[in-house]
Amino acid sequence: MNSSVIVFPGSNCDRDIAVALEKMQFKNKMVWHKDTTLPKSDLIVIPGGFSYGDYLRSGAIAGKSLIVNEIIKAANSGCLILGICNGFQILTETGLLKGTLLRNKNLKFINKDVNIKVINNKTKFTSKYNLNQILKINVAHNEGNYFTKESHLEELNKENLIAFKYCDEKGVVNDLSNPNGALENIAGIFNAKKNILGMMPHPERMVDEMISNTDGVNLFSSLINK
Amino acid sequence: MKYSITVTLKKDVLDPQGKVVENTLKNMGLNSLKSVRQGKYFEIEVEEKNEEVADKEVTQMCEKLLVNLIIEDYKINKI
Numbered sequence: 001m002n003s004s005v006i007v008f009p010g011s012n013c014d015r016d017i018a019v020a021l022e023k024m025q026f027k028n029k030m031v032w033h034k035d036t037t038l039p040k041s042d043l044i045v046i047p048g049g050f051s052y053g054d055y056l057r058s059g060a061i062a063g064k065s066l067i068v069n070e071i072i073k074a075a076n077s078g079c080l081i082l083g084i085c086n087g088f089q090i091l092t093e094t095g096l097l098k099g100t101l102l103r104n105k106n107l108k109f110i111n112k113d114v115n116i117k118v119i120n121n122k123t124k125f126t127s128k129y130n131l132n133q134i135l136k137i138n139v140a141h142n143e144g145n146y147f148t149k150e151s152h153l154e155e156l157n158k159e160n161l162i163a164f165k166y167c168d169e170k171g172v173v174n175d176l177s178n179p180n181g182a183l184e185n186i187a188g189i190f191n192a193k194k195n196i197l198g199m200m201p202h203p204e205r206m207v208d209e210m211i212s213n214t215d216g217v218n219l220f221s222s223l224i225n226k
Numbered sequence: 227m228k229y230s231i232t233v234t235l236k237k238d239v240l241d242p243q244g245k246v247v248e249n250t251l252k253n254m255g256l257n258s259l260k261s262v263r264q265g266k267y268f269e270i271e272v273e274e275k276n277e278e279v280a281d282k283e284v285t286q287m288c289e290k291l292l293v294n295l296i297i298e299d300y301k302i303n304k305i
Contacts (some may be wrong), residue, residue, distance in 0.1 A: 057294055064291060093294075100296050107242050147239065147297060181240075 001026050001224050004041040006071070008033045008062045013048035013084065013204065020204040021045070024220035033065040043080045043223055044071055046087030048140070048202060058101065058143045059086060063093030072096060080124060080223065081196040085141055088188070088198035097191055097198045099148030104141070105181025111140040113212075114179050116164040116187045116201055117171055123190060125197045126163060128218035128225070134171050135164075135215040137201035139179060139187075144200040146182040146189070156189060163188035163197055227272050227280045228305045231288060234265035239297045268292060269305070 003026040007014045021028045029039045051062035075081050083091040091097040118129040164187040168177040178185045188199030203216030235241045248262035274280040293300045
């Protein structure tokens with residue numbers, strides 16, 4: 001499978017995701033944001049970081065960059081798109097995913113391993129996980145507080161478009177297990193066609209037992225065996 | 227033509243920064259304070275001489291980039 005990682009000024013998880021993708025046997029290419037063509041890709045990843053220093057709003061400037069037009073075209077023709085952390089913020093700014101990410105409720109930058117629960121495992125991104133499986137994945141963000149209109153929240157629930165929710169180690173989803181104040185503990189969502197996933201946690205940081213754990217591996221193995 | 231634009235969070239969106247400023251002002255003894263909402267301010271100059279066209283363009287600038295309409299409101303003033 002061919003993957004592309006989009007690099008913006010200020011992206012800082014682009015190398016990590018490239019290492020994870022290559023470890024999982026993707027043929028990966030890095031794509032600079034000023035490029036106007038995408039290499040042939042089955043998967044496009046928008047990595048974490050602080051594109052454009054989070055000027056204006058997180059992801060706002062990157063969301064209007066040249067390569068984004070190509071990403072939107074690819075998304076509309078069914079290409080898989082994964083946005084992690086700042087990548088999720090960028091996807092909401094492009095309109096490919098609905099809603100937005102507000103400042104964390106406690107006003108603090110949060111960098112810790114949190115538990116998330118797999119809410120929908122019938123997608124190309126999550127098929128190797130069990131339903132309700134609890135994962136331990138690192139989050140590192142200042143704006144991870146997912147917010148959307150009531151009508152969209154209803155759609156997310158009705159169409160099963162919530163990928164992951166924050167929970168505690170027993171899987172309890174409540175305010176206590178919500179690190180950033182996200183609506184209904186939402187940690188990741190799909191678009192209506194389920195070919196786009198945006199998530200705040202960093203699965204690419206969880207692919208090696210030596211530095212963390214391997215809870216992120218199945219996201220990539222779902223994709224490669226889709 | 228010159229415009230000023232203020233962008234604020236919508237009423238029903240939590241504004242934690244505004245809340246912290248509000249609490250601090252209250253702690254400083256400024257007791258008449260009712261509430262604080264924090265926002266952004268832009269000054270924009272456009273070359274366009276036709277007022278109607280310029281107004282339209284500034285509105286577009288707001289809706290396409292400066293404002294996230296899901297969570298923010300904006301006001302445009304001529305200066």
